[in-house]
Amino acid sequence: MSVPLPTSFTYRTIDADGVRINCAVGGDGPPILLLHGYPQTHLIWHHVAPRLATDHTVVLTDLRGYGDSDKPRPGQDDAEYSKRAMARDQLLVMRSLGFDRFGIAGHDRGGRVGHRLALDAPDAVTALAVLDIVPTHHAFGHADMTFGLGYYHWFFLAAGNGIPERLIGRDPEFWITARMTARHHGGTPFDPAAVAEYVRCFSDPAAIAASCADYRAAAGIDLRHDEADAGRTIACPLLALWGEHSFVGRTYDVLAAWRGYAGDVRGRALPSDHYLPEEQPELVTTALRDFFSS
Numbered sequence: 183m184s185v186p187l188p189t190s191f192t193y194r195t196i197d198a199d200g201v202r203i204n205c206a207v208g209g210d211g212p213p214i215l216l217l218h219g220y221p222q223t224h225l226i227w228h229h230v231a232p233r234l235a236t237d238h239t240v241v242l243t244d245l246r247g248y249g250d251s252d253k254p255r256p257g258q259d260d261a262e263y264s265k266r267a268m269a270r271d272q273l274l275v276m277r278s279l280g281f282d283r284f285g286i287a288g289h290d291r292g293g294r295v296g297h298r299l300a301l302d303a304p305d306a307v308t309a310l311a312v313l314d315i316v317p318t319h320h321a322f323g324h325a326d327m328t329f330g331l332g333y334y335h336w337f338f339l340a341a342g343n344g345i346p347e348r349l350i351g352r353d354p355e356f357w358i359t360a361r362m363t364a365r366h367h368g369g370t371p372f373d374p375a376a377v378a379e380y381v382r383c384f385s386d387p388a389a390i391a392a393s394c395a396d397y398r399a400a401a402g403i404d405l406r407h408d409e410a411d412a413g414r415t416i417a418c419p420l421l422a423l424w425g426e427h428s429f430v431g432r433t434y435d436v437l438a439a440w441r442g443y444a445g446d447v448r449g450r451a452l453p454s455d456h457y458l459p460e461e462q463p464e465l466v467t468t469a470l471r472d473f474f475s476s
Contacts, residue, residue: 185225185228185373185375185376185379187206187208187228187231187232187242188208188232188235190208190209190232190235191206191207191208191231191232191235191240191242192206192207192208193205193206194206194207196274196275196278196279197278198246198270198271198272198274198275198278199270199271199274201246201251201252201254201271202251202252203243203244203246203251203252203271203272203275204224204243204244204249204250204251205224205241205242205243205244205275206224206231206241206242206243207239207240207241207242207279208231208232208235208239208240209234209235209236209237209238209239209240210235210237210238210239211237211238211239212238212239212284212285212308212474213238213239213240213241213276213279213281213283213284213285214234214238214239214240214241214284214285214286214287214470214474215241215243215272215275215276215284215285215286215287215296216230216231216234216240216241216242216243216286216287216288216292217243217245217272217286217287217288217289217291217292217293217295217296218242218244218245218248218249218288218289218290218291218292219288219289219290219291219292219293220248220290220291220393220396220397221357221358221361221362221380221384221393222248222290222380222457223244223248223249223250223379223380223383224242224243224244224249225376225379225380226289226376226457226459226460227242227459228373228376228460229370229459229460229463229467230459230463230466230467230470233463233464233467233471234467234470234471237471237475238471238474239281241275241276241279241281241284243272243275244383245268245271245272245291245292245295246262246263246267246268246271246392247263247268247389247392247393247395247396248383248389248392248393249383249389250383253386253388253389253391253392254392255388255391256391256392256394256395256398259402259403260395260396260398260399260402260403261399261403262395263392263395263396263398263399264399264403264404264407265294265295265297265298265318265399265400265404265407266298266302266404266407268295268298268396269295269296269298269299269302269303270302272286272295272299273299273302273303273306276306282306283305283306283307283308284306284307284308285307285308285309285310285311285474286299286300286307286309286310286311287310287311287312287313287470288310288311288312288313289313289314289457289458289459290313290314290315290456291396293312293313293314293315294315294317294318294400294404296310296311296312297310297312297317297318297416297443298404298407300416300417300418300420301411301414301416304416304417304418307418308418309418309419309420309421309473309474310416310418310419310420310421310444311420311421311422311423311469311470311473311474312420312421312422312423312440313422313423313424313458313459313466314423314424314425314428314430314431314456314458315424315430316430316434316436316439316440317408317439317440317442317443318400318404318405318408319405319408319409319443320434320439320442320443321333322401322405324434328433329433332429332433333429335361335397336397336400336401337401339393339394339396339397339398340394340397340398340400340401341394342398346390346394347387347390347391347394350390351387351390354381354384354385354390355381355385357384358377358380358381358384359377359381362377362380362457365428365429365455365456365457366455366456366457366461367425367427367428367453367454367455367461369453369454369455369460369461369462370460370461370462370463372457372460373460376460415443415444415445416443416444416445417445418446419446419448419473419476420440420444420446420447420448420449421448421449421469421470421473422436422437422440422447422448422449423449423450423451423452423458423466423469424436424449424451424452424458425451425452425453425454425455425456425458425461426451426452426453426454427453427454427455428454428455428456429456430456431451436449436451437449448473450469452465452466452469453465
């Protein structure tokens with residue numbers, strides 16, 4: 183069972199300075215890089231990418247540690263999974279494809295990678311869309327009991343001593359499907375073939391370890407990078423989309439949060455929970471096309 187992209191999309195593996203990144207490329211026109219979140223792969227965009235490819239060159243990748251990309255073994259401080267390292271992978275992928283300047287749309291973790299890439303390589307990123315997130319630094323800086331209960335997985339996955347790796351590894355399918363079904367609100371159902379692909383990829387113990395390192399990095403080295411960049415803002419236009427039924431939509435003034443980190447911020451809520459590209463693909467496509475064409 184698989185969720186194939188149209189045959190106009192071609193798969194390739196690109197060496198990003200020793201880390202092999204799985205990607206698919208299709209369409210023609212101004213380039214857009216689509217980045218996925220946790221616990222998924224590039225296939226979260228399987229509805230959206232073909233629509234965008236009618237007037238853009240669309241690049242979908244698996245972040246390092248996820249999908250069929252390489253999964254470097256985490257070191258002591260999890261620097262291998264800092265958003266800075268993950269963003270550099272994506273910059274090298276786009277350069278390898280011949281794109282020095284490009285737009286980015288990132289959902290969940292992919293939005294955090296896009297945020298870091300827009301800061302570290304401002305000349306490369308023409309526009310950034312972030313889906314259903316507020317900045318990591320803002321989220322931790324405003325953490326309370328509501329945040330702890332709503333985003334308990336941030337703390338669980340960041341725990342040390344192999345605890346989340348061992349527990350998730352006992353039943354990765356349950357973990358993934360429980361996370362996803364709890365964050366869906368009546369839009370387009372998840373494609374069973376896409377879910378099967380998420381489970382296949384996430385059943386690799388190296389993927390579980392990498393994703394935990396991703397979250398530990400967010401609570402450690404990423405925050406240090408963010409604090410070192412205090413006062414810097416994203417130079418390019420930023421579009422924020424979020425689910426009106428999601429934790430983000432119910433908890434934050436999303437546009438106000440992002441205005442502390444970017445100068446040109448726009449966006450709106452969509453009738454969705456967390457997984458906007460799968461639950462409301464037509465609305466997401468329209469919003470992204472309008473934004474990247476403006």
